[in-house]
Amino acid sequence: MITQTNQRIIIIEPSTIVFAGLQSIIERMHIAESIYHVTELDTITQKLAQLRADIIIVNTAVFGFHKNLSIKSIFKDCTHASIIAFVSQYSDSQFLKQFDDIIDIYDDAQTISAKIRHIIEQDTIDITETDTTELSEREQEVLIAVVKGLINKEIASTLNISIHTVMSHRKNITRKTGIKSISGLTVYALFNNLIKQEDVQ
Amino acid sequence: MITQTNQRIIIIEPSTIVFAGLQSIIERMHIAESIYHVTELDTITQKLAQLRADIIIVNTAVFGFHKNLSIKSIFKDCTHASIIAFVSQYSDSQFLKQFDDIIDIYDDAQTISAKIRHIIEQDTIDITETDTTELSEREQEVLIAVVKGLINKEIASTLNISIHTVMSHRKNITRKTGIKSISGLTVYALFNNLIKQEDVQ
DNA sequence: TGTTGACTCACTATAACTAGTGATGAGGCT
DNA sequence: AGCCTCATCACTAGTTATAGTGAGTCAACA
Known part of the structure; x- marks a missing residue:
């Protein structure tokens, strides 16, 4: 680019x-x-x-x-x-x-x-493709929930999906971003403006 | 001055x-x-x-x-x-x-x-009481390690203590700060300058 | 039309964390 | 001396997360 x-x-x-x-x-x-x-x-x-x-x-x-x-x-x-x-x-x-x-x-x-x-x-x-969002919409939603401090079970119920799906999304988030820790994801989410500091915890 | x-x-x-x-x-x-x-x-x-x-x-x-x-x-x-x-x-x-x-x-x-x-x-x-840090030194060390993304076992080995002690510290951190989630602790650590953003993950 | 990606769900086994209780020794403060 | 905090370690039981594999539906796209 x-x-x-x-x-x-x-x-x-x-x-x-x-x-x-x-x-x-x-x-x-x-x-x-x-x-x-x-x-x-x-x-x-x-x-x-x-x-x-x-x-x-x-x-x-x-x-x-x-x-x-x-x-x-x-x-x-x-x-x-x-x-x-x-x-x-x-x-x-x-x-x-x-x-x-x-x-x-x-x-x-x-x-x-x-x-x-x-x-x-x-x-x-010369416009080459701008950064497409790395994560899908659903993955972003899951990420935000994770960073908010919710556990998978809670995320499942707020998003009305099974806990298995949540884990599936989380695996994909980990794969795509290469970030394994919740703290790393927190910084990622804050940096990418997916969540506001005050919404954490 | x-x-x-x-x-x-x-x-x-x-x-x-x-x-x-x-x-x-x-x-x-x-x-x-x-x-x-x-x-x-x-x-x-x-x-x-x-x-x-x-x-x-x-x-x-x-x-x-x-x-x-x-x-x-x-x-x-x-x-x-x-x-x-x-x-x-x-x-x-x-x-x-x-x-x-x-x-x-x-x-x-x-x-x-x-x-x-x-x-x-x-x-x-009018500073009479120096606002002593809420967390003890050891607890801060553990917190930093947690926010760096280390798991308890890794923290134990880097600090040369037992995993039980690490958990003990973490329990005290949770009790003192009232913060249960890793993402919340991450924001806390960043805000209190215990760790730099680039050291996370 | 065939492929790809997103989204969904499931099973298994293992690893890690949480919560509660309890204990010991060192050191500081009153 | 008594009280408190810190730092250390342990056991139990229960909960949650991770890793790997597999699979079905649907929509977009070439």
Whole structure:
């Protein structure tokens, strides 16, 4: 699989915290050459072209309540950049249609990564298959239950299947991931955002 | 100046992005031993005491519109934790007075760092009882081995004790922490910095 | 149409863990 | 001296998990 690791990204976001969060998530993707922070729209419009960004993520809040704006014209100098809306509060759905994609403040890291990857892949010709999920849906369900601390019998009853099936799934999970221990599976599940820390135990 | 580098911090914040931002800013301060993410209030209240946090940062949005809540009573099990409000939208100022400090979503990194440092310094003055670790040294060793994925027999041989002793320790660990599942112990060990993620499995 | 993968279930035998009780010696604290 | 914790070990009985093999149904796909 060919990955692009030289993306130039601009984030237009008033809040330092939110910027830091997006930055941190994007950095973990190892696709960005640079991440540029802009807090206001006005100060940047002329310089945008200069920065030659590949991706611009813009908090729709910076547009204020003037929702009749044309995104195309605002970013007219960035012809080859993909513009992603970042929505942290209600935004008009017609307005949002102008963007290449939308990231919601409540999206999880996996979703955000997927959206950005998708944008990059659209721009890149050589898309080879993206990581298909290693585990089947049912296997993920079983894994989540295991990590929640349920024993096989309990998993069987919550999923309405026989304990034999549960064991069968668990054997397949072990085979596919190569992880034998519950603690290892816990880290795997946390890392892959299959479960939240507070749901464990 | 004595700096505290072993703060256990819980962030109660629905948005992954905002959490990642706070995490990233706090990590740069090098004061946190662990940063725990919780997305909802309901799922965590009973477990809060167990986690023995020093600082709890809570997005006031999780309280919804019921602003007559007593913060003291919600966090009654965390007597020694400082509670910081994280405000991302309008919040009643009377309500906010209950908190030890307030972080606003538009605060810059420097301001946030200063606020957190201030909280820590206040606390370090009135440390009378050093929060001795809940688990004995031997129990910690056993716990780490468990979380590494070793089975009791293996733990026995690496620690040069009988398998009976290992089980004895494990029983005590379960009794003291109240955590029965290996996955729960894994989260506990990660949060309490007893083990690094990469050492698991 | 034949293959593959997902999902389901079963049987066997062995290994490992859990829970409860009990015991001993070392060391610290009051 | 008495009390407590830690660390060590043991026995019992019951529960749960692991490993290996096998097999049927169903849907997708080439």
